[in-house]
Amino acid sequence: MESTLTAPAQTGDPALARDVKKRRTFAIISHPDAGKTTLTEKLLLFGGAIQMAGTVKARKSGRYATSDWMEVERERGISVASSVMQFSHGGCVFNLLDTPGHKDFSEDTYRVLTAVDAAIMVVDAAKGVEEQTIKLLEVCRLRDTPIITFINKMDREVREPLELLDEIESILKIHCAPVTWPIGMGKRFQGVYHLLNNEILRFKAGEENANQQFESLQGLGEAALKERFPLEADTLLSEIELVRGAGDSFDLDAFLKGRQSPVFFGSGINNFGVREVLRALSDWAPPPQPREAVERVVDPTEPKFTGFVFKIQANMDPQHRDRIAFFRVCSGRYSPNMKVRHRRTGKEMKIANAVVFMANERTRMEDAVAGDIIGIHNHGQLHIGDTLTEGEALQFKGIPYFAPELFSRPRLRDPLRAKQLNKGLLELGEEGAVQVFEPFADNTLLIGAVGQLQFEVVAHRLKTEYGVDASFENAGIYTARWVTCPDAQHLAEFTKANTLKLARDVDGNLVYLADTRVNLMLAQERWPKVAFHDTREHG
Numbered sequence: 252m253e254s255t256l257t258a259p260a261q262t263g264d265p266a267l268a269r270d271v272k273k274r275r276t277f278a279i280i281s282h283p284d285a286g287k288t289t290l291t292e293k294l295l296l297f298g299g300a301i302q303m304a305g306t307v308k309a310r311k312s313g314r315y316a317t318s319d320w321m322e323v324e325r326e327r328g329i330s331v332a333s334s335v336m337q338f339s340h341g342g343c344v345f346n347l348l349d350t351p352g353h354k355d356f357s358e359d360t361y362r363v364l365t366a367v368d369a370a371i372m373v374v375d376a377a378k379g380v381e382e383q384t385i386k387l388l389e390v391c392r393l394r395d396t397p398i399i400t401f402i403n404k405m406d407r408e409v410r411e412p413l414e415l416l417d418e419i420e421s422i423l424k425i426h427c428a429p430v431t432w433p434i435g436m437g438k439r440f441q442g443v444y445h446l447l448n449n450e451i452l453r454f455k456a457g458e459e460n461a462n463q464q465f466e467s468l469q470g471l472g473e474a475a476l477k478e479r480f481p482l483e484a485d486t487l488l489s490e491i492e493l494v495r496g497a498g499d500s501f502d503l504d505a506f507l508k509g510r511q512s513p514v515f516f517g518s519g520i521n522n523f524g525v526r527e528v529l530r531a532l533s534d535w536a537p538p539p540q541p542r543e544a545v546e547r548v549v550d551p552t553e554p555k556f557t558g559f560v561f562k563i564q565a566n567m568d569p570q571h572r573d574r575i576a577f578f579r580v581c582s583g584r585y586s587p588n589m590k591v592r593h594r595r596t597g598k599e600m601k602i603a604n605a606v607v608f609m610a611n612e613r614t615r616m617e618d619a620v621a622g623d624i625i626g627i628h629n630h631g632q633l634h635i636g637d638t639l640t641e642g643e644a645l646q647f648k649g650i651p652y653f654a655p656e657l658f659s660r661p662r663l664r665d666p667l668r669a670k671q672l673n674k675g676l677l678e679l680g681e682e683g684a685v686q687v688f689e690p691f692a693d694n695t696l697l698i699g700a701v702g703q704l705q706f707e708v709v710a711h712r713l714k715t716e717y718g719v720d721a722s723f724e725n726a727g728i729y730t731a732r733w734v735t736c737p738d739a740q741h742l743a744e745f746t747k748a749n750t751l752k753l754a755r756d757v758d759g760n761l762v763y764l765a766d767t768r769v770n771l772m773l774a775q776e777r778w779p780k781v782a783f784h785d786t787r788e789h790g
């Protein structure tokens with residue numbers, strides 16, 4: 252990461268440096284059904300965070316039918332608690348950030364991925380690389396996030412491991428370094444060979460408890476292998492020779508740069524292979540990294556507290572319209588009641604009651620360092636992308652808004668509820684549930700989304716939380732572009748000539764609304780000095 256300005260001297264506080272070094276903040280990415288929920292649960296189980304299987308599974312994001320509101324509500328309720336899960340294991344403190352499963356909430360997912368330092372990619376061994384995996388990996392690549400690959404469901408009849416690695420390498424454009432290699436599959440799945448430890452871990456079906464130790468066979472020679480695994484040994488030996496000869500061997504530096512992914516085979520449901528993934532996270536995944544702000548790069552061990560909001564979630568209590576802002580600490584140490592500066596408004600605010608998320612319960616946060624996620628209650632002061640610091644004027648970069656692909660206009664069934672409608676939409680816009688635009692031409696708010704389901708969630712929440720019955724009709728808009736121009740005079744001319752096509756977003760930025768692709772191209776040709784952006788940074 253480059254900066255023209257040098258960062259202040261790092262902390263002389265060894266306790267802070269030691270605590271930061273222990274943090275592992277990560278997300279699990281996968282196509283729905285590959286086994287993300289199962290792996291999440293097993294990691295928590297192994298990490299000692301939950302006693303019983305089923306806690307995470309109960310929520311099952313991404314499965315509901317489009318209009319199944321019970322599910323959406325249930326998801327919202329539980330997701331406040333399980334959006335972030337902190338657990339300690341083997342000397343590390345893990346922060347696991349959940350990403351919504353449904354593709355219509357991909358904007359939310361993008362932002363969550365800006366707050367992690369590593370990701371686990373779960374691939375269904377029978378299906379290989381799927382559509383959502385491709386998209387999510389593209390997002391990880393924007394920040395070169397290190398990726399650990401877990402190839403799941405080896406207890407089923409699946410595809411050949413070499414073919415799967417080939418597919419990952421060619422479609423996802425990331426080098427694979429197998430760390431474990433499967434011995435058989437399906438009914439004849441015998442376990443994995445650990446390439447770095449020269450050890451065989453024997454598979455045993457069952458998910459009774461987290462401490463299930465799998466039998467380990469150290470350093471077996473060819474003859475012993477053939478005796479133990481008469482049907483699989485030949486294939487295993489030739490595959491290992493191939494992998495060792497032609498494949499990449501694990502290279503920590505290449506992994507940390509996001510160029511190479513260590514690959515593990517296993518079966519999440521049977522607890523098999525999960526321990527190795529957890530170990531890879533503690534041994535290889537990076538601790539919190541320096542973060543780029545507009546002004547300079549911030550080191551995680553700097554003594555002064557800084558961080559940013561990457562997600563807002565409305566609280567479940569409709570009586571109190573408070574929200575929880577999910578805030579990633581980037582440096583310093585959080586302590587209760589600390590006073591911070593809110594960069595966007597310039598105001599001072601006190602963080603009195605931050606919460607930490609421990610599996611399925613919330614507890615008061617007493618202490619947090621870089622990499623940790625704290626939940627800050629607020630009544631709308633905090634927006635996605637906001638930076639808080641202990642005084643310094645800093646704005647963290649890299650938390651994007653994406654140009655919506657779907658636009659609609661709300662239609663009220665009761666015109667007297669217009670005020671409540673606008674209030675509701677603006678608040679939901681600030682929360683990031685949808686994007687809300689105020690057109691220059693009239694005073695009907697326009698809403699934009701990346702996925703259709705977002706409109707349905709908004710219609711439902713307007714009804715239950717604001718008492719507003721609204722339907723949404725297609726606004727006939729192709730896309731939006733944020734416009735900027737260094738020449739104020741020129742921008743004023745552009746604005747005057749395009750009033751009917753312009754709007755402001757919730758943070759007051761100028762947006763051009765194009766009804767067709769051709770129309771957008773013509774506007775770009777006509778106004779070459781105006782920049783049309785398809786993403787914008789928050790804040």
Ligand code: G4P
Nearest residue numbers: 282283284285286287288289403404406407518519520521
């Ligand atoms: P997701 O969060 O990525 O959507 O996936 P989830 O963990 O819910 O797993 C999807 C399905 O795959 C579930 O089955 C789950 O039990 C199964 N599964 C996960 N890991 C393994 C594995 O290692 N081996 C096998 N054979 N199956 C696995 P389901 O029948 O769809 O749901 P459920 O009835 O078990 O909840």
